[in-house]
Amino acid sequence: MTNEEAKQALFEKFPVKYKGIEYSCVTAIIYRHDGKGKLIISAELLDKCKNSIVIVPTKDIERR
Numbered sequence: 001m002t003n004e005e006a007k008q009a010l011f012e013k014f015p016v017k018y019k020g021i022e023y024s025c026v027t028a029i030i031y032r033h034d035g036k037g038k039l040i041i042s043a044e045l046l047d048k049c050k051n052s053i054v055i056v057p058t059k060d061i062e063r064r
Contacts, residue, residue: 001061003029006043015064016045018056022064024048030055 001009001016009016009026016023028044043058 001043001058001063003041003058005063006041006058006061009043009061009063017062017064018045018054018060022048023054024050026061027053029058 006026006029010029013025016026023045025046026043027046030042030044032040032042034040041058042055043061044053044055045061046053
């Protein structure tokens with residue numbers, strides 16, 4: 001998923017998939033600096049039971 005697609009997923013709250021597992025939605029987009037001048041972009045995904053989250057690279061997320 002591109003960064004623009006991740007932003008769309010955040011606002012539209014549609015289900016996504018990461019490594020074969022389905023998640024309810026993207027709940028946050030996280031920008032981190034790696035200390036070497038590179039920006040690392042991750043997404044926070046809410047599980048289907050709405051009890052926990054995982055933080056994953058946006059490039060590895062698929063729209064469900």
